[in-house]
Amino acid sequence: MSLIGDFGVDPMTPEQFDAEAALFGPLTDSVRTLMEATLMSEAEADDVARARALVDEAAALLNTRRGGIALGTRWGTDGIRRSWGNAVMGLRNPVAPPLEFTHDDDGPSWAEAELGGLYEGPPGLVHGGVVALLLDQALGSAAFYAGSPGMTGTLTVRYRQGTKLGPVRVEAALDRVEGVKSFVVGTVITPDGVCAEAEGIFILPREVRHLAGELAQSFHPGEG
Numbered sequence: 001m002s003l004i005g006d007f008g009v010d011p012m013t014p015e016q017f018d019a020e021a022a023l024f025g026p027l028t029d030s031v032r033t034l035m036e037a038t039l040m041s042e043a044e045a046d047d048v049a050r051a052r053a054l055v056d057e058a059a060a061l062l063n064t065r066r067g068g069i070a071l072g073t074r075w076g077t078d079g080i081r082r083s084w085g086n087a088v089m090g091l092r093n094p095v096a097p098p099l100e101f102t103h104d105d106d107g108p109s110w111a112e113a114e115l116g117g118l119y120e121g122p123p124g125l126v127h128g129g130v131v132a133l134l135l136d137q138a139l140g141s142a143a144f145y146a147g148s149p150g151m152t153g154t155l156t157v158r159y160r161q162g163t164k165l166g167p168v169r170v171e172a173a174l175d176r177v178e179g180v181k182s183f184v185v186g187t188v189i190t191p192d193g194v195c196a197e198a199e200g201i202f203i204l205p206r207e208v209r210h211l212a213g214e215l216a217q218s219f220h221p222g223e224g
């Protein structure tokens with residue numbers, strides 16, 4: 001396994017990334033709207049059937065040219081990674097809420113999102129796996145921002161109360177670094193207060209330890 005080599009083809013220029021974002025970002029937003037509509041529609045049967053045919057036609061159009069099974073991490077000529085397939089933040093992934101993290105030195109990394117019915121577990125509540133998903137990304141991003149990136153080795157989540165669908169805030173901060181291990185903590189907060197707390201150990205895999213500096217430099221807020 002090579003986290004870097006397997007992910008990229010030739011590095012892309014910022015202009016190429018900008019053009020792709022301008023083309024596919026709005027498509028991703030539209031598909032997200034479609035997903036929500038699919039979940040909540042009470043339209044007449046004929047309209048649902050017609051919508052399905054249109055969706056199938058759109059999928060066929062998009063599939064006329066396509067890549068492999070996933071976008072992976074792509075590198076820019078500017079040395080920045082883009083993870084546009086990321087399930088939490090990815091610019092081209094309609095499954096992503098999406099979360100956009102803000103990082104600064106004076107407080108935790110944080111992001112806010114409006115989680116609707118697409119993320120439901122118990123009635124009216126966010127699925128526990130989705131809560132863990134958001135925390136995993138938040139803690140991983142905080143470790144990356146702090147200059148000690150890693151893959152999730154261990155993620156422990158304590159669910160203190162149900163997380164209502166609606167506005168959600170995720171926070172995370174690096175606690176300490178021990179060798180290749182970063183210990184990170186975080187929370188999920190709604191207007192009801194803290195709903196979940198997490199501790200994670202993020203480990204720089206041995207295969208890429210020689211690239212630690214390059215990886216840390218490749219961090220860019222919003223790129224996953």
Ligand SMILES: CCCCCCCCCCCC(=O)SCCNC(=O)CCNC(=O)[C@H](O)C(C)(C)COP(=O)(O)OP(=O)(O)OC[C@H]1O[C@@H](n2cnc3c(N)ncnc32)[C@H](O)[C@@H]1OP(=O)(O)O
Binds near residue numbers: 138180208
């Ligand atoms: C990088 C770009 C990211 C870029 C990604 C950034 C986005 C982050 C957000 C998304 C996060 C994910 O979803 S990541 C995807 C989910 N996670 C995974 O798929 C990881 C699968 N597991 C693995 O690949 C591996 O087991 C690793 C990398 C976790 C560890 O393997 P390794 O690299 O060979 O580690 P190894 O040398 O044996 O051990 C190093 C130290 O870590 C300890 N250690 C080993 N495994 C664990 C563990 N699971 N939990 C706790 N501690 C552990 C060892 O005791 C040792 O401690 P000591 O002796 O030094 O004290």
